[in-house]
Amino acid sequence: MIITDLIAPIGELLGRQASKRPQALAFRDKDRAVSYGELADRTASIASHLQANGVGPGDRVAIHLPNSVDWVEACLGIVRAGAVAVPISFDATVDEIAYRIDDAQCVAVFAREQKRDVLRQASGSVAVMAFENGKGAAVVEDGAGPAPLDPLDIERPAFIVYTSGTTGRAKGVVLSLQSMLWVTAACWAPVAGLSADDYVLNSLPLYHSYALNLAVVSIVATGASEYLMESFSASRLAEVLAQEPITLLPGVPTVFHYMLERAKEEGRRTLSNVRICLSAGAVLPGPLNQEFENWFGVKLLDGYGITETSTMVTINAPSGGRFMGSCGLPLSGLATRIVDLDDRDVAPGGEGELIVRGPNVMLGYHNNPEATAAALRDGWYRTGDLARADRFGFLSITGRLKEIIIRGGQNIAPVEVEEAIFAHESVLDCAVVGIPHEFLGEVPVAFVIARQGTTLEETLIIEHCRSRLSSYKVPHSVHVVPEIPRTGSGKVQRFKLRQILER
CATH class of the missing domain: 3.40.50.980 (Rossmann fold)
Incomplete structure (x- = not known):
């Protein structure tokens, strides 16, 4: 086609x-x-x-x-x-x-x-x-x-x-x-290879743009088939993979975390007929990406997208060079820039706000002209996300402008601290937020989930971070929690973590 x-x-x-x-299958669910x-x-x-x-x-x-x-x-x-x-x-x-x-x-x-x-x-x-x-x-x-x-x-x-x-x-x-x-x-069609030969397993919530785009609109456009899970469950996902000839599996990083953990517990190293996995919705940690691919022998392609750009802005291709931890290259036909506070392009490797212009940018915010005017300027959508691009053009998302923690005048991207914490072998999931501090303005605080069968202590994580981060980026405190609140698309709801501390 x-x-x-x-x-x-x-x-x-x-x-x-x-x-x-x-007669070809379009969509199937449990009923x-x-x-x-x-x-x-x-x-x-x-x-x-x-x-x-x-x-x-x-x-x-x-x-x-x-x-x-x-x-x-x-x-x-x-x-x-x-x-x-x-x-x-x-x-x-x-x-x-x-x-x-x-x-x-x-x-x-x-x-x-x-x-x-x-x-x-x-x-x-x-x-x-x-x-x-x-x-x-x-x-x-x-x-x-x-x-x-x-x-x-x-x-x-x-x-x-x-x-x-x-x-x-x-x-x-x-x-x-x-x-x-x-x-x-x-x-989805040229990079992920989505076609009428594919059978997609979707556990993403359809009310989010990622799933609406990939798991509804793109299925019909390409003539692919799809099995719809009502919601994500690691055990149910494993059952469907065993019962159905699934070839393509989209998800958010949390999905692939739990898939890997369950497979390790069972000693299972195959994903049956799956030829490719796709991650978006939140930053996919490089160590998780590498470990998943090594364990299953299936490519896990990381991409970056947001609702206002009809989902995808960048993606890693299954062939050619890839940098684990990067969300890939901009889509062909899409213009991206990384700019400083004065809208000047930053040099390769420099951090700034990612802005986007192209056919996939939203028409605007419904009934909200002020927000639309603030987000769309001169044809460019201001993502509010901080990013870096290397000399080859591969992008990495480093945080959000409004999520930046300013500690004593120094900027801390929560994602950078999270990446360091994820490297600890006993950490299953984590998130970092900034909280007010009397003298420093803000300090980072970490919330972590321990892997099954392990024990985490605050001092252990803090010492781990000290070995990987500048001193001002080390969490002020660490809290072990049973879950990290996330949206349906996998984004951390940082305001809910702050509410935990206020109780």
Whole structure:
């Protein structure tokens, strides 16, 4: 397939797959499966139902469902109706649901029948379109209706994906179908080799841009097949890998941490049919990347992306030179710069803010022109992420501007301290935050999880850090915890760690 053929309206992409391979598996979950022929028909029926009930072009329709075939059908049906899909976490609180429905001004929401009361509590005015668990949408059986609008304009808003909220209240990122499919054509298809021959296992939450892009839009564009896990579980993931001929496995670094730990406990060194693994959503530590590949003999490609760029900005290729700990090279056709506080490009090896310009950059923040103007300047999206690029162009993310810890006038990137802590053999996971200090302004504090069967003490980690870091970067204190709070995309929720200290 010509790469540019991947960028087309959803109706056209589905029609193409249904015409060529109507019986081929499109998506499967624990309850049911749908072929490409069935998926084309079912999403057309959902679109028709929405249109018949007054949902028009540009209207926002929420999705409050767990990872499932239902979720995919709802999403594609919304887009085929010319409306805008607004994914909401199935685990969201009433307040979180209410905020997103109100902020996006949703006119309807796809949900499980048992969630009606929750949705009424969140927003009594929104129309609820129910899916019966494991049986799909009843609206598919409603009979004939208007033909799906299937808009040809793929540059219009198609999705509003809410940011992870690691630094404040979530903002609705407006993305077009074109920007999402551009990532498919520039990254997943040519670099990861995603094609109709692949069977993908997805445990990523579909309400995040990483999964929406790779595990929904890119599957349909390439004609691949996919098994959808409702949520990540190391034991369940191992079961599916043993039962299904999975070839491609995306995840966040935490997924690969736990996969490796479980395999070591079992003495298992194979991943069956898996040809490649993909990591994004958070920084993948170099030691984990190397250990995973050495143990399983399967490439684990690290990449970097954010919601505002329709996911991917950089990725490591499976062949050629790679630098463990780097998130790779910018996608072909994408412009990146690393700039200082005066917007001057820094020299190779220097640290600065990563800014991006290209076809995958968001249309803006929904109903938030001030935030849009601050983030998009002269066509460049200000990521807020600190990065370095070596002389070959390989990028490494070193932290966030707002996460930088300033101790006595010296900047500390939490990621750098975390990398040092990860090198300790007894550490399974860790995160570092800055807390106020009477004399120094801020000091770093570490939270760590011990590997099974090991014991961690504060003095042990501090001495370990002293052997690897400048003295001002050594954690002021270390706390052993049972878990590190992360978003569904794997990012550390540092504000929750600070709350632990305030209790």
